[in-house]
Every structure is written in structure tokens, then in C-alpha cells.
Amino acid sequence: MSEYIEHDVQGVSAGIVEKQYFEAEELVLDNGQALGPVIIAYETHGRLNADRDNVIWICHALTGDSHVAGYYSEEDEKPGWWDFMVGPGKGIDTDRYFVVCSNVLGSCQGSTGPGSINPETGNPYGLNFPVLTLGDMVKAQKALLDHLGIRKITAVVGGSVGGMQVLEWCLRYPEFVRAAIPIAATTRHSALAIAFNEVARQAIMADPNWNHGDYYFGNKPDLGLAVARMIGHITYLSDESMRLKFGRRLQDKFDFSYNFEADFQVESYLRYQGKKFVERFDANSFLYITKAADYYDLGQEHGRGSVVDAFAKTRARYLVISFTSDWLYPTYQSREMVKAMKKSGLEVSFCEIEASWGHDAFLLPSTTLSNMINGFLYNVSSQYAPQ
């Protein structure tokens, strides 16, 4: 197939992309309930080859969306969330691969979620939206894959909750997945991860505007959602990255406010993150997606409690990537995952990247990360290249 190249992180942009929509009449969820119609927003880059198998399927994290790379228009100032990774000649090379990224079911960036209209009532679902599993999200992605006529996925790739979906893809549709790259992921949330999600949910539900999820025609629970985001944001960073980025630097260089305004830069940064977030995200979607992630337990769901037995059902080659300073999905969890994969006789590469930026490190431009993914994909593609 094509040869492995040292890609350029600052390389060519994936260009102008369009948000596309796929509608499924109905999706039967893991709990047996039928949900429909289901709309899935997605975006693609590159071209599907004749064998319909040069596909890189990207799963976004908790609050991400389908806009993985490129720009929506010439005027657009901000590219997609993984623009440094996805594009011509980049880590995930759109000259070679057909890249698909869809917004997860339950989210609010074009896909059906609690803020969508419930056809039975004509009003937004709110809490009448069914509590989803990560499996349901992957099932919706599989419907999109079928719709696109894709026969094989070269690799499913994703970080954080996206990485957990990567694992679920391997378990649910082993015959479709040649390789998988779970980044900063885990087979199940620790008590600490659940605790942070729960407090974030409590912050939303404590906001009287939340109104038991019924707020789409009135004031939104913006304050609660902002606090939830701030909690999350702290967990995506690290002690070291916060020290490097903010330390104890003040907003006003000269003195404290001696009131409850933001004194330290880290305070105003968090407030800004919270404020910005409520403009783009739906509080109920935050509840649904965090709950699905908390529920997820790969070993329990697929191996009767054994992660080894669960992985034994998969066929993919794996590249597992973790970051030393990630304390939300700590690197020891990736090590455990790799150990289980090896016990299941799977082909696994593991890389623990020395990084100070915590859990969110996979979102930051990194030649190491890009080259690693590029090289792995090259190897996988070569294996399946026509002789």
C-alpha cells in the first residue's frame, strides 16, 4: 500500500467539510426499547476505496462532536477538534484513508439526544429520553457504517469515553474491525471517575432551571452546567500542567481583589471554560453521556466479569496509548487492559507517553502521538494490502 511517512503536525488542513446527517427509522436499544427516528450527524474526510475498507472510524470524547478536522467554511476560525491528527499527510492521513466521525447518540451536536423532539409528544424528550449505554452509541454508529456501505474498518480510534467506544466496537462487531486504538481509555470507570461525574451531574440537577430536565422552552441550567464543566475540566488537566499553565499567577498583576471575584488566572480560566461550554452543550446530554460512561464495564458486560474472557471475543490488533499524568483514566488502567489483551492472545502494542498535560493530552498537537498512530495504521494497512 502507501508508504509510511514522517508526517507534519502542522500539515495541510483537511479543508472545508460539511456536517452530514443520517436518519435511521428506528434503533432497538440494549434495554429493548425502540428509539426512532434516530438522526446521526457525521463528517467524512478522504475517499472510500473500491474495496470500501480504507476506513478510519473516529469516536469522540464526552463533549466532542463529529467535527473532527478541517473547517466548516472559509471564514471559520477554529478547525475540528483533532485537526492536528486528521488531514492530508497527517497522523491519520486523509490521502489514504476514508475518515468517519459521528456525533454520539444522546449528544446535542446534530445527533438525536434528550434535546430532540419526541415524536410521541411533539416536545423535547428531556428525561423521557431513554438512558443509553455506550453499546447503544456504537450500535447507532454501526447503522451509519452500514448506510455508508463500509465493509471493513481499518482502525477505530478514540480517546477517553471515545476510547471506551473503540473497545465496544471491537466487542460488538469484531468482524468489522481490523485494528483499534483506544487512547487514554479504560475498560470501566474507577470510583474516582464516577465520583467526579456524579458531582458534575449533581451540580446540574441542583440548578433550579434544570427543572427535572424540562427546560427547553425556558431558562437553561447554565450555572449548574458551567460548574459541571469546570469540575470536568480540572480532571482533564494535571497538577503539573496547571502549575505550568497558571501557577499562582494573578489576573490583576498587582493584588488580590479581596472579594469573590476571580483573582487567580486559573479561576478566570475555569469560569471562562464554564461559560463557553454552556453555549454549545446541552445539560441533559451531559447527564446521559456521563451516566452511560459510568455504567460501562467491559468485563462485566462481555466476559461475565472477566476482562480477559471479554477481549478473547475480539479479533482486532490493538495500539493502546496512555499518558503518564492522566489521573482520570490513569495509565495503570491501560496497563491492566494490555495485560488482559495479551492473556487473550491478542496482538497488542502499548505506549505510555510521558506527558505533563493530563487526560486531555491526546487533544494537544504531538508529533509523538501522530507518528505512533501513523506508523501503526501503516502496518495494519500493509497487512491487508492486495499482494
Place this chain on the structure above:
Amino acid sequence: MSEYIEHDVQGVSAGIVEKQYFEAEELVLDNGQALGPVIIAYETHGRLNADRDNVIWICHALTGDSHVAGYYSEEDEKPGWWDFMVGPGKGIDTDRYFVVCSNVLGSCQGSTGPGSINPETGNPYGLNFPVLTLGDMVKAQKALLDHLGIRKITAVVGGSVGGMQVLEWCLRYPEFVRAAIPIAATTRHSALAIAFNEVARQAIMADPNWNHGDYYFGNKPDLGLAVARMIGHITYLSDESMRLKFGRRLQDKFDFSYNFEADFQVESYLRYQGKKFVERFDANSFLYITKAADYYDLGQEHGRGSVVDAFAKTRARYLVISFTSDWLYPTYQSREMVKAMKKSGLEVSFCEIEASWGHDAFLLPSTTLSNMINGFLYNVSSQYAPQ
């Protein structure tokens, strides 16, 4: 003096104690403002000796109070917060020492704080209460010390924000302090610690019942304060302790709720902690004390930016104690403190205790911790014992 004994953690109770009150007509704060009258709630154990110097001064943490040991009544089911440490024959032996613990200025457990009546208006201060410093809190404690006729403190002891007050005691009143035991403390908050405090404050201020601090005659910001407490509570534990204590165990043994009720034990534990907390703590006090702790910067305030220069002004012997799993005031911060103390030519013992329970480890019964403190206090007392 008395001899060093291996004390019994489960030893004799400090018995029945009474909350006492000291009133100062006025206290001039670090910002120049006069606050008055100032009431300080406190409790004592043991007997002051003839030299009035067998004193152990205990500083409580953020949400603690003066009730350090023993019981308020025969019917009382819960002893003071450091009961395993303070009592006859215990780590801090009340047969030998006169123990004093007072509620910090700005708190709500008997000492003057934002919930107290402002004599100028006849209503609670609310946000008209001045923004305090940890120095102001120590200054109020010093007024109590003078009132009690104490001439010397054998040791000032405290954990967390209490440990920061211990350091401030050594700097502000070096001639009064023979020894100091800062536990799980720091000379200044990291960006991470400030970030958590700020999000907790935002959770309170996001609650409409907070009403800019003016809620004493109406509904209190209980939901916001509960979220703040939950955030704090997570930071007092550790990944490991939460795994050991909760793991992914469910409330209901059989299945998920598939709604937004507490499914996991860690969730209901946090909700319970939040709910319990609002019954005993004032939201504005939480704001004031966390802000004072965030502002504190020992090197900046006392050494023109140099922690070494600051410590050079102190005369105490130190026992610095940290816990391996503490990620709020990580053990590297204690190491830095010890390094600076040594550079200043001070006599320092340092002990990093291998503990999985995180920041709150100092509140949990530990023979290691008790023996260490007992031995150190014995050495200090012996040094000053009449020949």
C-alpha cells in the same frame, strides 16, 4: 519531664468537654480594618502547668471546629474530630499537656463569621464580613492565648489548612512557639488546589438561594453547598482509597437504576456527605475560609517571595508530616517545605507516611501518626523541662 510511652489509639476518652467562648472587643485585621466584637469558640483539655507553658495548640482544618476530642455530654454519640489523637495517654497526652483548640475566625461553629450579627446593622454580615487572611485567624487565636495567660506553646499542631495556620503561627509569633507539627500542609496552594476551591465556590454562588450571601432569613443555598462539599470530599480521598472503599459496588446489588438516582455506592456516599454537611456548615464561611487559604503564600508574605527567607524568621523545631496518597497537598510540597526549613538552618524532622487514604489520612486513627507525634512532643518537652 514525663517519660515517652507507647500510647493506645483506642485509649481513654478525653471525657466530657464544654464549648467555651472568648470575646475580644476588637481585632485589627491585616487589611487594617477593625472587626469587633470578635467571639472565638474554643475547648481545652488537660491542665495548664504552673509555668503556663505545657500547651499544645491545635488548629483545625477547613470545615472543622473547636471540638477536638471527648464528648459534649454522656449521651453524645460522636466524639470530637481528633479524638483518637487527643486524650489521656494518647498521641497528644492530656495528662501532660494543656490542649487548646479554637474555631477559626470566619467559621460558623461558635466563632465570629459572616453569619454573625454585624453590630452596625443588626443583621448578619453576609458579604459585608471582611475577607480574612489565615494571618487574621491566627491573630484571633493569639488573642485567645493571651486571654488564657499562656506564656509558651510547646507545639502548634494541625493538618491541611490547619497546618498552614501552624506555619503562620511560627512566623507571626516565633517567640511563643517551641515546636510545630504541620501535617498534610503546604506553604501555598497549587493551581490545582485553587481550582477545586474555586469550583466549589462557584457551586455555592450558582445557587440562587445564595443571593449574594444574603440568605440568613430565607432558604439557604443548601444544594450549592452540598455540591461544594462533594467536590471537596473527593479531593480529601484518593483513587486507591475510593477503589478500596467503594470500587464499582452498587447501592442496589442487582442492577442499575437507569435513571439519575444514585446507582453506585460512591454516589450515595457523596450525596450523603453533601446533605449532612449543609446541616452544620454555613455557605459563606466556606467561601471566606477557602479564599483565605487560596490567598496564603508564606514565601510571598514573609520572605519577599523566598520561603527560605521566611522560615529563617522562625525559631520552632519542626515535625513535618505528609501522606503518600495526598494529591491535594502532595507530599512533594512538604518536601519543598522541609528543604527550605533546612536551608534556613532549622531543626526539622520529616516523615512521609505511606498511606492510601489521601489528604484526610491525618483524621483517621493511626498508631504510626500518634506515636510519631507523641515521641516528638516528648523530645520537645524534655528539652524545656526544668533540670
